[in-house]
Amino acid sequence: MPVTENTPGSPQNRLSGESPCQVADWTEDGHFLVRTGGKCYQVPRHCPHRGGRLDHGDVNHQWGTLVCPLHRSVFRLSDGEQISGPPCGPLLVKEQL
Ligand code: FES
DSSP, X not given: OOOXXXXXXXXXXXXXXXXXXXXXXXXXXXXXXEEETTEEEEEESBOTTTOOBGGGSEEETTTTXXXXXXXXXXXXXXXXXXXXXXXXXXXXXXXXX
């Protein structure tokens, strides 16, 4: 099962307050689903910067963000806005209804 495995309680996660990515399912078109804050988002598997595997990223459930594992860009899940990291534009996220 292609689920992101980030070690809960790893030094990195402890410092940032992040918890493991909650990947719920896969779709055929290269997206995965992330559940956080009572909502479900369809997220592209690859980062718009240089194609980092976002399904291996970290979800910060407190802030509702996803962190790319490659260069640590941070994207807001509610609208895909890039909050930090190398400029690359927004992530094309869709909220599942
Ligand atoms: S590939 Fe995601 S931040 Fe560079």
